[in-house]
Amino acid sequence: MKANFYLSAKGIIGRKRQNFLLVMMIILSIVFSVSYLIYNQSSLKSLEETRRNLYGEWYTTTYNVIDPVVSQEGVSSIVEQYALICDNNIILGSVGKVDDNFEELGRIQLLNGKLPTHENEIALTTSLLDSLGYSYDLDKFVKIPVLPMDYDTDKLQRELVETKFIEYKLVGILPAYDVFWQKNETPLVNAIVSDSINNYSKQYQIFWKGSKAFESYKLMESANKDIVVNEFAYPIDNSFDYSLMMIQIGIILLTFVSNLIIYSLLLNKRKKSFVTMSNLGSTRSMIIGVVIIESLLILTFSFVVGIPIGLLIGVLITSFAKNAIISIPYIQIIIILVSMYFVCFTSFLISAMMIRIDNPGTLRNEKTKILKKVEIASKPKLTVILLIIFIFITSIGTLYFTKWQMMPYEKNVSYAALNIQSKSEKFFDGRILDDLEKIPEVKEVSAINFVPLQYFVTSKDIRENKAYDDIYDASFETPPIHFYKRGILLTNFYVLSNKECDLLVESSDMNKEEAVRFKNGEGVIYYQAILEKDKKTGMVYNFISVRQNDDFELLELPVEKGSMLALTSNQFVDEEGYDYTKSNVFEKDIEVLGVLPKLNDQLLFGNELAITNGSIFISQEFYKKLMLRMEERRVTEDEYTNINLTIDENASFATRKSIASIVTSRGGILQSDTYELVDKLYRECTQKALIVALSGSIASLFGLILLCNIVSSSLLVERKRIGILQGLGCSKKQLIKAYLMKIIKIFIPTIIIVNGLVLALVSYINQPKYLIEFIRIFVYGYDIYFEYPISQLIILNLLLIFILLLVQLYPLYKMIKNEPIENMKESGGV
Incomplete structure (x- = not known):
């Protein structure tokens, strides 16, 4: 076993040029899988964080609590409730005092004024002011109709209830968070005071931290009306991400097929050495054992190199994304890597089991065929040209397709807005525009009147x-x-x-x-x-x-x-x-x-x-x-019948919904909030663009590796001629110049033709296939747009020319460093 291991290790080192393509293919598959998993997981984490910033970190709130346990684990905020607010037998909320952590409720910030500091001061939500019929002017007195917290609310369904009015000075305007979390007449605190109400019993409203693991389905199915779930920050979505699963399966299948083909070809080239080993007494099982050990060493090396590179690229790609939060899904990465290791080893095992030990006569016939192939390959211009065309088309095509994938987001992001429409034939009074412009985080207000x-x-x-x-x-x-x-x-x-x-x-x-x-x-x-x-x-x-x-x-x-x-x-x-x-x-x-x-x-x-x-x-x-x-x-x-607002992209959820509440009270309705559509579009577009970019990069690298092998092989065939030219007095500079001129004759027409071909192809297919539906709809919602990335194309072409020249000239430079007599020796190993 030790001898087999030593023989395998020496064989891999001796055939490093032949094994390079196989190792690179495995490494690229690992890098793609790991980096994409990191990016996908980080995108989900960023989305969760964004939702919590907008909608609040609390998970559930319970109210009508008589004796709360302050030290209980998971408590985020405890709010004192002093009285129910009731108007025309409808519970509109409750009067209460908040603690310092209350701002977690949707990043609450005052729209105007301050929080109360004296006994007769109060801050009300815009929706409560609208319901009670008060304007948003500060420092005026308002009368709040209240009932005790322990009042039997069932009486509201049977008889007309007389309420007590308490007068306060309005010092603060709060966003309308109660419109969306006050369900089934839940008395959330939407009127904040600084002190309790005399002769009224006190109850509590408790905000709990948590996550989806907090048995959300039990809460939703519960008949307990004293619980409110923050579905905005923690949406209940059990849908499985099939796209991620299909991508992972695709990567594994591609790795399996490519490894099987490449390793089978590599083993086929070693028939002569297998016959030699057989003549020296090695059995077929022993040869297969050596090959299996080789494959395990290649796999281990590839994984040791590929995993850190994949982690690094995944972190780098994620760090450039919007609102990036780097999160590494270790369990998913381990599962995909174990699966990939098993699949790679299976492909190697299948290739090893297909090894045939031929007799010397058969081998001589095979060698004759190989020599003929080498003679044909001594002029590999067509192969080189085809590979250069493949690399250019793949690279330039990747740039175009990546641009295409991001275009829906790029075209829509600047038009995200809150769109508000009047109900039926009612019109908004023009003064609403001034009121909306005063709201913090509102950047621009526009309006139009559609005459019905x-x-x-x-x-x-x-x-x-x-x-x-x-x-x-x-x-x-x-x-x-x-x-x-x-x-x-x-x-x-x-x-x-x-x-x-x-x-x-x-x-x-x-x-x-x-x-x-x-x-x-x-x-x-x-x-x-x-x-x-x-x-x-x-x-x-x-x-x-x-x-x-x-x-x-x-x-x-x-x-x-x-x-x-x-x-x-x-x-x-x-x-x-x-x-x-x-x-x-x-x-x-x-x-x-x-x-x-x-x-x-x-x-x-x-x-x-x-x-x-x-x-x-x-x-x-x-x-x-x-x-x-x-x-x-x-x-x-x-x-006006239609109003549009542009707001700060990080505007709080409560601010957005306050706008909706204000408009609703003026006879309108929030028709659409396209900011969330733009955020969703960003995630979808960047994920598609990442897949396209990584896939194109891997294909281009694969082509470059093949080109390196072909160029090295073709130069080995011409090694004797190069040695003769050196012996006749040709300098290194002359040899490189002559070879460079030969390459340029191939490069210049190829680059021009390929760029023209891709441009023509893009111009043809972008019309029927790349219709972008705008969030902002004009003339039935469709327009065709495409921007040619001229500057990126120039940079990409220059970079590809530099890399391809390096690939072509570097093997020649290494060869002409030798003495002429060494180059004039017959080259074998081609």
Whole structure:
């Protein structure tokens, strides 16, 4: 056994060049597996930490506790509850005193004012102020309707209860955390005071630390209404990550197949040595034993080298991620490594069991075939060119695909917003914008008013436009423009705030005089997106600038600056339960002061509001005149149906929900919170990009290793010729220059062709396959975007050229360092 071990170790060292490819393949598989597991686990930990920062570290809260155990393990915060707040027989919360740890409840920070320090002071949540009908003005007195904490709440269902009113001075405004954690009339403390209420018994609300391991399913299934679970920070999600499992299985299968093929080829090259060993008395089982020991040594070395490299790369990749928290899943890593070790050893064992010990005659025939192959391989230009092409395509393709994977996040991240809409036909008073802007962590507020009536526009140019006639006659699942009748367009009116007016004026072709006229209500801005027609299918689409073929033609559009549009309005009327359309409420000619071919990227009102082709934008002044003309109602102040807020990306959960609470009390609803969608998009995109980048890097490295072997072998074949040239007086510089010129003749056309090929391929496939659905929706939600990473491509090409030159020239440099007589000896071992 000791002799076999020694023989195996010496054999591995002697064949280090042949074993290098096998070792590198195993190391790369280990590095990929370990680094990806670290990144995946760290991403999950980062997500958990982010959720706890937003929603609070507490796991559950219990209330109506009479005698709490302060020293009990897991207690996070103990809040004293003095009285129930009850209005119109509805429990709105409770009055209480908080401790220093109460801020863990969703990173609570005052929206305005301070926490009470005197007996007659109080701080209330925005939702409680709205429910009681008070404004957010500080230093005024408010009356709180209260009941004792031990009051029998079942009476509220049977009889009208008379409450006691206590007057306090409002000194602080709290975020509306009670809206989301006060369930089934749970009296969470949402009115904070500094002292107890006389003659009222005291109870407690306790916040508990914990995790999902805290038997969450029992709590959720419990009928105990005195428990609230923080589902926002600790969502109950038992779904299994099948994508991670499939990636792990794929890596293991790839490692098994590649090791089986490579090791079988390596053993096949050693037939001569196996015959020699057999002639010296070694049995087949002894030879297989030596091979198995070799495979164990190779495996052990690969794992010893690959594991620390994988750990290092995983930590480095994670450290560059957003909100990075490095977490190493040791158990998962051990499981995947043990599985991989077993799979690798199995592949080696199968290769070893397939060893045949041939007789000398068979071996001579095989040697003749091998010599012919060597002679053919002495001119490996085609193989080298193909490998260089493979390396370039893989590397450049990896860059493009990595960029593609990250594009949905990169395109959406700057448009994340809270979108708020009015309910039914109610309008927000314009003063709500000022109130929302005062909230800490709110960065920007924008608004738009969608006028909920039917409008129709037409003109001579619209009626006589052939392109519009063709669109009207065609059958489109998603029409690029909407018609009421032939030659009459169905449109929407959008009223803009002053800020949005300025942005649209910048995007249109209006001058200063026309911009002033627009704001004064003397005309409109018409959104007429550029349309293009597919010559083959006849379908019409919104113009996409990235198209690079001649299959599409731009359509001539009828509306231009200065056009006069005939505007007609219809109104739906509900009379005695019957809906009908009251046609021609009014008719008016309107002047188009500006045409908008594209919406400004800085506009925020697009969330949850599809701005269709043919929409009309008007100012507040035009809107007031419009309402007067329709005799609908008088507009005296700014009013809006849609509001968008951009907030700090680390804004607390309580702040976000307070905004929702404020809007709800003003007749609106939080339509969407796209910040969470963007966070989810970031995790998905980075994980896909990481898989693509690591896979491409491994494939490129694999190609480089093969290229190193082929270049070394081809130079060994030419070693005698190099020695003769040295003997004839050629210097090292001349030899390198001659070889370099030979390489450049291959490199330059190959690099140009490959870059052109990849660019053409990208330009072709990015149109149908890389549609990005924006969070901010315009024109049915789809646009095609792609940015060519020019600077990264230049750097990558230069780096690849340097590496490939090094691969080609380094073996030659080592060879010409020898004396000419050594190089002129016959080279065997090729």
